[in-house]
Amino acid sequence: MHIHLSDSLAHEQETKAYEAELEFDVFDNGVSAYPVVDKKPVKVRVTNTGDKKLLIEAEAAFSLQMPCDRCLEEVTVPFSYTVSRMADFNEEKADTEESEEQAYIEGYTLDVDTLVRDELFVHLPMKVLCSEDCRGICNRCGANLNHGVCGCDVTELDPRMAVIRDIFRNANQ
Ligand SMILES: [Zn+2]
Numbered sequence: 001m002h003i004h005l006s007d008s009l010a011h012e013q014e015t016k017a018y019e020a021e022l023e024f025d026v027f028d029n030g031v032s033a034y035p036v037v038d039k040k041p042v043k044v045r046v047t048n049t050g051d052k053k054l055l056i057e058a059e060a061a062f063s064l065q066m067p068c069d070r071c072l073e074e075v076t077v078p079f080s081y082t083v084s085r086m087a088d089f090n091e092e093k094a095d096t097e098e099s100e101e102q103a104y105i106e107g108y109t110l111d112v113d114t115l116v117r118d119e120l121f122v123h124l125p126m127k128v129l130c131s132e133d134c135r136g137i138c139n140r141c142g143a144n145l146n147h148g149v150c151g152c153d154v155t156e157l158d159p160r161m162a163v164i165r166d167i168f169r170n171a172n173q
């Protein structure tokens with residue numbers, strides 16, 4: 001959703017509050033695309049701090065469906081964070097590299113989706129697990145081991161296990 005900022009720019013020291021719907025249904029981080037679910041309206045506050053500067057604050061809450069790193073089953077991962085940016089509308093700076101950083105602003109319009117999406121990169125989890133003790137998938141047949149054992153002789157797959165078995169075998173001779 002887009003919010004027009006010209007009114008805020010005209011009134012110094014005023015704060016305006018908005019509820020903005022998130023429009024993006026998929027988050028693509030360049031590697032994977034995750035469906036966006038459970039979207040809540042973004043609470044946006046725009047404060048004119050004087051000198052053609054606007055403090056933009058946005059509170060976002062939604063979930064992404066991401067695959068478990070071990071078993072690949074979809075996990076609904078909740079996100080909730082606040083984005084805070086100072087947007088400078090002084091014209092001398094508008095054409096410098098600084099305008100690159102203000103990708104969430106086009107002219108005098110705030111692009112709430114871009115603001116929220118750009119910040120999401122910072123909040124992505126290092127690891128996604130369906131549960132702490134997820135058993136993952138069998139390396140041999142690909143079965144999800146959370147749903148039961150598959151029958152493969154997994155001791156053959158782990159060289160460390162093979163070493164231990166040899167020790168036992170030698171001890172029994
Ligand atoms: Zn899992």
Ligand SMILES: [Zn+2]
Nearest residue numbers: 138141150152
């Ligand atoms: Zn198996």
